[in-house]
Amino acid sequence: MKVQEKNFLENPVTTEIVRNALISAADEMNASLARSAFSPIIYEMKDCSVCLFDKEVRLLGQSAGLPIFLGNLDECIKITTDLIGGIEKYKEGDLYILNDSYIGGTHLNDVTTFSPIFYEGQLVGFTATRAHWLDIGSKDPGYPMDATSIFQEGIRIPPTKIYENFKPLEHVIRLITTNNRFPEAALGDLNAQVAACRTGEKRFKELIDKFGLERIGHCIHDIFLQSEMLDREVIEKIPDGAYEAEGYLDNDGTNDEPIYVKVKVLVEGEHITIDLSGSSRQRRGQTNCGYAQTISACRVAFKDLISPSAPVTGGNFKTLRVVAPEGTVFHAVEPAPCGWYFTPLGLLIDLIIKALSPVMKEKAAAAHYGDSMVVTFAGKDNNSEFLSVEATAGGWGAFQGGDGPSALINHVSGDFKNLPIEVFESKYPIRINQYALRKNSGGKGQFRGGLGVIREYEVLRDETYVSLWFERSKTPAWGLFGGEPGQEPDVEIVSGHGSEHILKVNGKELSKGDRVIVKTGGGGGFGKYSLRRQEDIESDLRKEYIDG
Structure with a gap:
């Protein structure tokens, strides 16, 4: 597609000023949300x-955020518009x-x-805005690992007006927060989201x-x-096929039957379809x-x-079509x-890249560790209920010209942060004894896969409950072009x-001193290991990324 300069309507300098002003407005919205939120999963972990x-x-x-959120907030507004x-x-x-999962696509939190x-x-x-609330009234604190129905996962909110003429509809807000184990945090997080929306309104009008x-x-x-x-220019260069x-x-989580993608x-x-x-x-x-x-x-x-380096705008994805039949895991x-x-x-994103890797070798990467690897602790501390929810980092796939990054959050989570140990230990009756890179976990190759992490928790109170959701042990991060797979989780x-050893469990009771x-x-490796430079191997040995 060749677009002539005459199709542009404005001076390019002005266009760049406006483009960056819009991005800055979104950044300010995000800062307002994070600084005002009550829950650490928002203000610390983003x-x-x-x-x-x-x-x-x-x-x-x-703004920088979870890519998996940013890609469909427009759909939420369009569906709401149709409904009203x-x-x-x-x-x-x-x-x-x-928060309806069948509209927004995500979980009810x-x-x-x-x-x-x-x-x-x-x-x-x-x-x-979209933000993860610590609790949404599910059958277990936070969210369960073994639900078999949407009705076990919490209160389901269809598109609902909660402000009118800039004034809160208190009865509606009360209905939502009452169905929450932590109503004060829920109200605080909601108010932070409202403030972020109002910030965006103000900046756009300015x-x-x-x-x-x-x-x-x-x-x-x-x-x-x-x-x-x-x-269009990039897609045109991909061979048809x-x-x-x-x-x-x-x-x-309910049986051991694999899920095919x-x-x-x-x-x-x-x-592209x-x-x-x-x-x-x-x-x-x-x-x-x-x-x-x-x-x-x-x-x-x-x-x-x-075009990964260019900002995402309403002009992107015009040529992308997605087919996912109703009633499948993707619809x-x-x-x-x-x-x-x-x-x-997470598996879907890796597979799309794998599918196109033969014709986009210079842009493709081997698979990454693939999931959020969530660890949740719940219980009582000094007669108050506590709940921690953490997504854990892992290794990403290597690519043409470079080793995979180590200890990064997964594809879908983008700007998500880990909870600093100092914050974690000050808020919860749990000690973190170790937080380190996992030696030998990256797949071998001409370019090595990134390393996963080890994080060890020690429980300091009886009647503490842990829930786990770890994935991709049967299909660990694969390599590309002769690279070897990364190590599976444990x-x-x-x-x-x-x-x-267990990867998925819901509300397992722990006692003081349990770890x-x-x-x-x-992450997976890229290219044959026999082609890896000796100085890169020696560097990995010095840094204790590998044993040899």
């Missing part, structure tokens, strides 16, 4: 995302909330808020004040056109997700390979539980009764 949209719900600006009867139903000062932006009485855009609505519109047109051009890859998840990527000129029709039907356990989230994961993989329907929606999505629980030793997987 399990949240924010976006600005135009009135057609096309992305204008986003059209865009004219929005009024200035409105603000909506929702991920709460979305959004508000329309009006300028001189005219609808000009939307702000949106930008219109400065440049005028018409000129802003011209700049947005040009930004979208640039993004679309970049996408059908590219396939397949893999398995360990299980859905089949990816077919069809490239036709400037268009990702077809997941061959994948498993939705499962009894929680490894299901809503279709909107599947679209988001496919957009993440698309962006990994197609779940009621009453399928969706608590671990990201588990199939969790050992050591008590006075001995030790056991939980988690070991995450490494």
Whole structure:
């Protein structure tokens, strides 16, 4: 696709100023959310995302956050618009909330808020946030690892207005927070999301004040056109054809039956279709997700390979189509539980990259460790209930020209942070005895896979309960072009009764002095190990990344 310069409407300097101002507005929204939130999973770990949209719900600006959130907040607004009867139903000062897994695609703990932006009485855009609430009223604290129905996972909120004319609808908010084990934290996190939305509204209107609505519109047109051009130019260089890859998840937490994921990527000129029709039907356990989230994961993989250095805007993904039949793990329907929606999505992203690797070798990477590897502790400390939720880092795949990064969060989580040991130990009756890179966990190759981590917890109170969700042991991170796979994950629980190795468990009781030793997987290698430079091997030995 060749776009002539005459198709652009605004001076490129002005366009860049507006582009960066929109991104800065989103950054300020994110800062407002993190600084105001009550729960450490938001203010420390950044399990949240924010976006600005135009009135057609096309992305204008986003901050660093969870890519898996950012790819579908637009769908939440569009679905809400249809449900309330059209865009004219929005009024200035409105603000909506929702968490329905079949709309937003994620688990119920991920709460979305959004508000329309009006300028001189005219609808000009939307702000949106999504943040993980510590609890949402599920059958177990936080969220369960063994739910078999969406109704066991917590309160399910359809698109619901909670602010009108800038005033909270207290009865609706009370209904939501009452169904929460930590109502004060829930209200605090909600207020932080509201503040972030209002910050975005304010900054967008200030930008219109400065440049005028018409000129802003011209700049947005040009930004979208640039993004679309970049996408089409890269896709045109990929040889037409059908590219396939397949893999398995360990299980859905209710039995030991693997979950099959089949990816077919069809490239036709400037268009890419990702077809997941061959994948498993939705499962009894929680490894299901809503279709909107599947679209988001496919957009993440698309962006990994197609112009990854350029910002994402409403001009991207014009040529991407996603096929996921209803009733599969990638398009779940009621009453399928969706608590671990990201588990199939991490594998999906890796498989899309694997499928296209033969024709995009310079941009492809071997598989990464693949899942969030969640560790949850719950119990009482000084007569108060506590709940900690941690996603654990691991090794990423090597690529042409470089070793895989070590100790990074998984694909779907992006800017997610680990909880610092000092914060963790000050808030919970648990000591962390070790936090280190896991030696020998990266797959061998001309370029080595990244290393997983070891994190050892020691329980300091009786009647502490641990829940675990570790994945990809049966299909660990594979290598590419002769590279070897990374090491699979492992969790050992050591008590006075001995030790056991277990990857998934819900609410296992621990006693004072018991230890939980988690070991995450490494990334796959790239290229044959016989081609690895001797100085790189010696460097790995000196740093104790490998034994030899």
